Amino acid sequence: MTKPKFFNIFSRKKSLVKKTKKNKKKIIVDYREKNCLIPSELEKKGFEIEFKNLKVADYIVKGVAIERKTISDFISSTINKRLLNQLEELQQYENRLLVIEGIDEQELYSDKNPEKIGMHPNAIRGLILSILLNYNVPIVFTKNYLDTVKFIHILSKKKKREKPLNVNKKTLNQEERVQFILEGFPGIGPKTARKLLTKFKTLQNIFSASEQELKDAIGKKGETMKKIIDFKYK
Template identity: 50%
Template sequence: MPFVDIFSKSEKKGKPIIRPKIIVDTREKNSLIASELMRLQCDVEFQHLGIGDYIVKDTVIERKTISDFLGSMLNKRLVKQLKNMQPLKSKFLIIEGIDEHELYHSESHINENAIRGFLLSIILNFKIPIIYTKDYADTAKFLIVLAKKPTKEQESGINDKPKPRDVKEQLQYILEGFPGIGPKTARKLLEEFGTLKEIINTPIEKLEKLIGKKAESFKLSDKKYN
């Protein structure tokens, strides 16, 4: 009598593989990080992001290599990016390729204490955490760990199997981080402009025609902390 494997069907079915979802700005499409994320079987979606380079769940991440960080420190570009991120509920800055010698003794000739002061300002004034990574592969792994990390509700046993948020819900959640912007207003803005980038870059006067005085919230992007 031939042997019949009665378990073969159940073994083949198994549990569906859940791929970590990570939204990547289109400017990062050809980066080593994007390639690494796809190599590691992540669900990568490219979007035009007005704020940050990556969105994982509800967290916005800005990434800078050492040279990018020092360069944008000098030309003040990073300060503007940090101001845009500041009102958001969940965000952090990645500084990639960190090495003490490279950071403080680069060809930029920036005073060491000026660099230290700027790092402290990011954490204390802008309230933005900083994560240091070794290289692009390390950065990719941080993003994946974040994507797999349980939410507070899951950790506490509440809503153990929540429905994964799609891109629309994630973008809406980020907009709701601005003061006075609720779900209805966030949806209205996204339906009108399509992307975070378009909303942030739209003149306040035009936003006021659509959502009234609530548009004042977006002036935070241009205000100085000190």
């Protein structure tokens, strides 16, 4: 008598599950981001989320390190100097981004009411320029968390190859950091930067100074510097 053959009706289903999981794109997320809505939205888009205790960045998308800041966090981390440390740590990655989230929900700076923000608008403008020019970190401004999700989604499609860590990293002290920011302006070298700091003492005082005050301190370079400080980011 021929024995009946039994087929595992679940075998194909299991293989499909494995295949689906294998095809999912993985995003590494810092565990401190668990409380925000972005990871769950990324999961809805088919991403596999792996939470880790990241020492650098909030999201790693195919080798691109992303530091995410809401506007409030951007301001507060600037005031307490945490942002400068994070920007230095991002230098470990060849590909890095700073996401400033919430421009539809909150003002980044205000010329009419600077007290509302907590920082002088020119100080924020100067910081943005420094991030771009000195730290070489591209900035993405997003409307809200859903817009951030869309940027990450598009990034995952565009970036094809992971980049290795750059281990050649120098940690700057506080004076070097401040000087580093000023040296991002055209014509401002170490000597001129130190001259400005000796006269004005703080970055905020420098960014708040009038064109004439800057010219008195460093000559014609002050005129160029003032134009950049007052440049309105679109």
